[in-house]
Amino acid sequence: MLAFTLRRCLYSVLVLLGVNAVTFVLFFAVNTPDDMARMQLGRRITAEAIERWKAQQGYDRPLFFNEHAPGLSKLTDTVFYETTARAVSLDLGRTNEGVVISEELSHRVVPSAMIALPVLALVVTSSIVAGLGLILFRATGFERAGVIALVALMSISTLFFIITGQYAFARVMQLTPISGFVAGRSSALFVALPVAVLGLAYLGPEARLFRAVFLEELGKDYVRTARAKGLSEFGVMRHVLRNSLIPIITSSGLLLPVVFTSTIVTESFFTIPGLGSFAIEGITQQDFNIVRAVVFVGSALYILAFLLTDLAYGWADPRVRLR
Amino acid sequence: MKPVVLWTDAVLFLQVIAALLYGWRVARTPHMAATWSQTFKDPGGAAAATVLAVFVAIGLADSLHYRAALVTAPGEAPAYSPVTMSLLDRFLVRQLNGTEASYSAPLATRLFEKRTQVSEGVVLRDYPRLAHAGLNLTDPAAQWRRDVFGRTAIGIVAGLAAAACLAMLVAALFAHRSGIGIVQAARQIAAGRTSYPLRAVLAAATALCVLAGTIGVLAAEYHVFGTDRVGNDLLALVLKSVRTGLVIGTMTTLVTLPIAVGLGLAAGYLGGVVDEAIQYVVTVINSIPYVLLIAAGVLILLVYLDTHPEQFQTAAERTDIRLFFLCVILGMTTWTDLCRLVRGEVLKLRELDFVQAAHAFGVPAARIMRVHLVPNLMHVILINVVINFSSLVLAEAILSYVGVGVDPSMASFGTLINTARFELGRQPVIWWTLATSFSFMFTLVLAANVFADAVRDAFDPRAARR
Numbered sequence: 001m002l003a004f005t006l007r008r009c010l011y012s013v014l015v016l017l018g019v020n021a022v023t024f025v026l027f028f029a030v031n032t033p034d035d036m037a038r039m040q041l042g043r044r045i046t047a048e049a050i051e052r053w054k055a056q057q058g059y060d061r062p063l064f065f066n067e068h069a070p071g072l073s074k075l076t077d078t079v080f081y082e083t084t085a086r087a088v089s090l091d092l093g094r095t096n097e098g099v100v101i102s103e104e105l106s107h108r109v110v111p112s113a114m115i116a117l118p119v120l121a122l123v124v125t126s127s128i129v130a131g132l133g134l135i136l137f138r139a140t141g142f143e144r145a146g147v148i149a150l151v152a153l154m155s156i157s158t159l160f161f162i163i164t165g166q167y168a169f170a171r172v173m174q175l176t177p178i179s180g181f182v183a184g185r186s187s188a189l190f191v192a193l194p195v196a197v198l199g200l201a202y203l204g205p206e207a208r209l210f211r212a213v214f215l216e217e218l219g220k221d222y223v224r225t226a227r228a229k230g231l232s233e234f235g236v237m238r239h240v241l242r243n244s245l246i247p248i249i250t251s252s253g254l255l256l257p258v259v260f261t262s263t264i265v266t267e268s269f270f271t272i273p274g275l276g277s278f279a280i281e282g283i284t285q286q287d288f289n290i291v292r293a294v295v296f297v298g299s300a301l302y303i304l305a306f307l308l309t310d311l312a313y314g315w316a317d318p319r320v321r322l323r
Numbered sequence: 324m325k326p327v328v329l330w331t332d333a334v335l336f337l338q339v340i341a342a343l344l345y346g347w348r349v350a351r352t353p354h355m356a357a358t359w360s361q362t363f364k365d366p367g368g369a370a371a372a373t374v375l376a377v378f379v380a381i382g383l384a385d386s387l388h389y390r391a392a393l394v395t396a397p398g399e400a401p402a403y404s405p406v407t408m409s410l411l412d413r414f415l416v417r418q419l420n421g422t423e424a425s426y427s428a429p430l431a432t433r434l435f436e437k438r439t440q441v442s443e444g445v446v447l448r449d450y451p452r453l454a455h456a457g458l459n460l461t462d463p464a465a466q467w468r469r470d471v472f473g474r475t476a477i478g479i480v481a482g483l484a485a486a487a488c489l490a491m492l493v494a495a496l497f498a499h500r501s502g503i504g505i506v507q508a509a510r511q512i513a514a515g516r517t518s519y520p521l522r523a524v525l526a527a528a529t530a531l532c533v534l535a536g537t538i539g540v541l542a543a544e545y546h547v548f549g550t551d552r553v554g555n556d557l558l559a560l561v562l563k564s565v566r567t568g569l570v571i572g573t574m575t576t577l578v579t580l581p582i583a584v585g586l587g588l589a590a591g592y593l594g595g596v597v598d599e600a601i602q603y604v605v606t607v608i609n610s611i612p613y614v615l616l617i618a619a620g621v622l623i624l625l626v627y628l629d630t631h632p633e634q635f636q637t638a639a640e641r642t643d644i645r646l647f648f649l650c651v652i653l654g655m656t657t658w659t660d661l662c663r664l665v666r667g668e669v670l671k672l673r674e675l676d677f678v679q680a681a682h683a684f685g686v687p688a689a690r691i692m693r694v695h696l697v698p699n700l701m702h703v704i705l706i707n708v709v710i711n712f713s714s715l716v717l718a719e720a721i722l723s724y725v726g727v728g729v730d731p732s733m734a735s736f737g738t739l740i741n742t743a744r745f746e747l748g749r750q751p752v753i754w755w756t757l758a759t760s761f762s763f764m765f766t767l768v769l770a771a772n773v774f775a776d777a778v779r780d781a782f783d784p785r786a787a788r789r
Contacts, residue, residue: 299610
């Protein structure tokens with residue numbers, strides 16, 4: 001398993017390099033270093049000032065290929081190589097305003113995690129409960145109504161939940177703040193609404209999936225055996241749950257990066273200073289280092305989620321061998 | 324009149340033609356016809372298909388674009404209006420031309436806000452009468468209720484009458500085909516004892532007829548769903564949003580399919596280095612948060628649009644090209660899921676005897692893929708296409724919020740919901756934009772989801788566990 005983890009880590013480095021290349025290409029296809037300088041220094045600006053800014057930020061070289069440099073430094077004396085090399089040595093650089101990004105990230109990861117992790121926990125537990133509840137009452141009107149409600153829930157835009165949630169709970173009932181974030185004890189109040197909204201948004205598809213998984217397990221022979229030897233319905237469900245762990249883990253693992261992505265939208269809706277709003281800032285301010293840093297975190301999270309799911313398979317089902 | 328074919332129009336109609344060709348092929352292939360008829364034998368699926376058909380009809384009517392001819396002096400070359408209209412606009416002339424000054428509530432006769440008016444030399448601050456609604460009423464306060472209720476009643480009756488005619492027609496056809504009396508046929512339909520769920524279809528059609536009748540009769544005199552900040556009729560906006568949703572939901576899939584199926588086939592069947600490389604690309608693309616990927620793509624597109632204004636004759640062409648490339652960008656970033664599914668399915672298929680035999684006979688890989696693999700992948704692809712439709716319609720709303728969706732001037736559910744966001748913060752609350760766009764979007768997505776479920780149950784019976 002150690003070899004497996006090691007190999008996966010090496011592969012993640014490869015993937016991160018690819019992510020870096022894609023981000024670089026996309027970003028510099030939109031903004032030239034000249035644009036970035038003008039964005040920073042204002043529209044009316046001399047050519048010398050732009051050159052000075054570019055030299056200061058290290059953007060005064062060619063992007064990919066330096067014709068004028070000798071030998072191998074044709075490739076190394078470029079913006080791409082320079083930024084990539086720094087990122088590989090885990091130096092994410094500074095924003096255009098000079099803030100150290102890794103420090104900024106460490107501040108911003110807190111609110112993001114305070115949304116993403118509870119959402120994940122909420123969605124997984126409530127979906128399991130809902131799925132189990134539905135199959136306990138299978139082939140009744142309750143189940144039919146429940147399934148219809150889940151499909152309806154899936155058909156509602158997250159934006160609708162956000163807007164009506166803000167209106168009902170924050171504006172009318174004044175239970176939570178409308179938006180914003182304050183660290184410390186009251187922070188739970190600020191993330192309550194985003195967490196509830198996102199949890200509701202993912203409940204539909206997940207609960208439906210879990211219900212299908214449970215139903216499939218219920219048709220298996222061991223369930224019939226368990227019932228035949230007189231096990232209570234509760235006991236049967238315990239076995240079913242244990243045997244359904246693999247698909248549950250798979251979908252929960254896939255959910256982690258999805259939740260991270262949707263916090264990008266949610267955070268800017270609730271003006272929460274997390275990673276997502278950092279990304280939007282980076283885009284609007286044409287700051288490559290910010291965008292790249294957030295994309296890095298996002299992809300690292302994705303890779304980590306996959307690694308964790310694979311490791312969790314081994315825990316859930318000892319027959320799984322990780323090679 | 325000069326017909327205008329926008330890019331997305333062309334694609335939409337090509338899709339319709341492709342769908343018709345596919346339907347023709349299905350009808351001639353017994354096993355495919357059997358599976359598809361399974362989809363429509365599901366009451367939910369059949370009812371959802373009825374609702375979807377209405378949305379598609381609205382969308383297609385909104386895709387027949389033209390530019391009206393302007394009046395010119397005789398002998399002069401004909402000139403055309405710079406405004407691109409669609410067939411749907413013809414039906415919405417009253418709504419599109421009847422712009423008010425600002426917000427007005429659904430079915431209102433007066434503006435939502437007070438305005439300073441000067442009448443007979445007296446300055447008055449009051450809610451002014453709307454310019455294009457309730458003009459038939461001399462005293463709105465006294466007559467409004469009567470008028471609205473009367474119109475609603477007429478609309479419901481008209482809708483019911485239309486639905487009754489339709490039901491009679493269906494019953495007559497059913498009676499003719501099964502060789503029984505029309506009364507008996509009607510009884511069988513009402514009892515749900517027909518091979519296709521005619522009852523569910525007719526119920527959905529009745530609901531639609533009543534709704535359309537009511538809205539139609541009321542719309543002749545009022546803004547049924549109210550007006551937005553600049554006084555545009557919301558009914559027109561929301562009907563025009565349907566096309567945007569349809570284009571995004573279907574066209575994106577069109578972009579996704581060749582990439583996903585091609586790469587999935589190659590990865591699954593060829594294996595080895597090809598598989599590794601494709602898997603690597605999939606992982607890289609998947610691991611970048613898709614909102615950021617799409618944002619980058621759209622920003623590139625905007626830069627291009629800004630620097631090449633000469634390529635677009637009308638504003639409609641410009642917004643259309645943005646929609647077109649938004650679909651392309653969405654497709655380029657969302658193909659990875661289907662690619663994974665296809666690869667997994669191919670891995671299973673390639674071990675089967677008939678594929679092994681074809682390989683042993685020396686059939687080239689390309690031919691094996693085309694003849695033996697693709698037909699057996701159809702169910703995976705089809706299920707994915709219908710399931711993706713609803714999530715794409717939902718994604719459009721989110722992207723428009725982030726500012727990387729369709730052009731802000733284009734009517735879409737996303738732009739509507741976006742404006743609603745600020746309106747709920749006002750006092751008094753303006754709720755009708757959100758309510759209207761939400762109910763139309765919800766109906767479209769719900770119908771798509773229910774239909775997708777029916778398709779999945781028919782094509783993948785193992786997944787159908789009811």
